[in-house]
Amino acid sequence: MAVKFSPQAVKEFEETLARYPHKEAALLPVLLLAQREFGVLSDELVQYVAGLMDLPPSRVKSVVTFYTLFNTREVGRYVIRVCHTLSCALNGTEEVIEHIKKRLHIDVGETTPDKKFTLLECECLGSCNTAPVTQINDRYYENMTLELVDQILDSLE
Ligand code: FES
Numbered sequence: 001m002a003v004k005f006s007p008q009a010v011k012e013f014e015e016t017l018a019r020y021p022h023k024e025a026a027l028l029p030v031l032l033l034a035q036r037e038f039g040v041l042s043d044e045l046v047q048y049v050a051g052l053m054d055l056p057p058s059r060v061k062s063v064v065t066f067y068t069l070f071n072t073r074e075v076g077r078y079v080i081r082v083c084h085t086l087s088c089a090l091n092g093t094e095e096v097i098e099h100i101k102k103r104l105h106i107d108v109g110e111t112t113p114d115k116k117f118t119l120l121e122c123e124c125l126g127s128c129n130t131a132p133v134t135q136i137n138d139r140y141y142e143n144m145t146l147e148l149v150d151q152i153l154d155s156l157e
Pocket residue numbers: 083084085086087088089123124125126127128129131132133
């Protein structure tokens with residue numbers, strides 16, 4: 001069956017377009033909407049969004065593959081993105097990553113067998129003054145400590 005937005009997503013798509021001066025400017029929020037609706041931005045979904053946005057699929061694909069917040073493969077319910085850029089690296093991000101790996105018994109790039117957590121490293125999350133920083137789905141966790149990792153994972157498990 002061909003990919004198609006639900007009626008609710010169509011409504012949200014139209015409301016999103018109305019907030020921007022021209023269609024292409026709405027591409028990022030439309031891709032986030034598509035990701036919320038389908039989970040993974042597959043090639044078929046990229047084609048669908050390109051059609052909706054009157055853009056070449058290659059243009060949409062280049063945006064999807066540029067931003068690490070877009071999922072191009074299956075991920076868990078909670079996507080943990082740990083910043084490993086300079087400020088975070090200097091403030092203990094490696095310990096945070098190792099702790100999460102031990103807690104979840106997965107490596108970076110992997111998903112837990114129950115499909116609950118995916119662990120990823122990412123580039124600067126733009127909050128260097130509160131390094132180390134981790135993002136889980138849409139939420140930022142700043143000044144990460146191993147205790148905070150435990151508290152967060154306990155609350156999500
Ligand atoms: S270096 Fe990690 S948030 Fe900027």
